[in-house]
Amino acid sequence: MNQVIEENEQEAWWFIVSQGKLVALDKGELIPFGSINDLPFPEGATVNKRLLGEYNGASCYLVELDDFLDVGLGDYVTLRSLLGRVPDLLFDMSGRALQIALFYKTHQFCGQCGQKMQEIDWEIAMKCYHCQHRAYPRVSPCIIVAIRKHKQILLALHKRHQQSNYPVYTTLAGFTEAGESLEACIEREVFEEVGIKVKNIQYVSSQPWPFPHSLMMGFTADYASGEVCADTHELVEANWYDADNLPIMPKHGTIARKLIEKTLKRCR
Ligand SMILES: [Zn+2]
Helix, strand or coil: CHHHHHHHHHCEEEEEEECCEEEECCCCCCCCEECHHHCCCCCCCCCCEEEEEEECCEEEEEEECCCCCCCCCCEEECCHHHCCCCCHHHHHHHHHHHHHHHHHHHCCECCCCCCECEECCCCCCEECCCCCCEECCCCEEEEEEEEEECCEEEEEEEHHHHCCCCCCEECEEEECCCCCCHHHHHHHHHHHHHCCEEEEEEEEEEEEECCCCEEEEEEEEEEEECCCCCCCCCEEEEEEEECCCCCCCCCCCCHHHHHHHHHHHHHC
């Protein structure tokens, strides 16, 4: 028993990142797992590992490499390509790895005085010892809301989805502004995008959305007043849909789909 634990302690998940992509295997859980000695890093490569957290009882490490250095394990892939192909928590950890790698890359110099920043070793932060300014990885709060009117749900086709192979009709979403509560953000975004007022705003759950560093905070709400009029800067169209006559929906595993399913249950 002890031996198994010892062996497990040495094995870890490896998030090998270069220029915004990460190494994925073409089998199993896709993220490389094993002891560092099993990883065929080329001789001379500087392997600087940073602890990200734990998954399934094993440590998760970030390794940043230059120029898509071939580690002989698999190709460098985009995070988006892992969506729905790895377990949710492993996907979130992959997002964390890429966000932290991006954070270190973009915080080499102090935003206040321009001096070189130094890594702090007890938390994930960069500090300027010249002016004491400290920076942390950016997380951008973003609301996402499914709206119900009696037995119908409001779904919109976003301009960014129009040209894709999978033109989904989905919920409304938007970034929280400085000084704004989540509730005020929902009221503002919904009014700006479709011209209606909502009520009964209820929090459901959240999902890190690392493209590049959003935190989606999911809500449901009910229609209160107004006529739907889609803002053509962001939307192609927005309409009320019956539960038995729906357009193309977001994929399972996304918070948008979860909010839609929850709202459809209330519609029926
Ligand atoms: Zn400074």
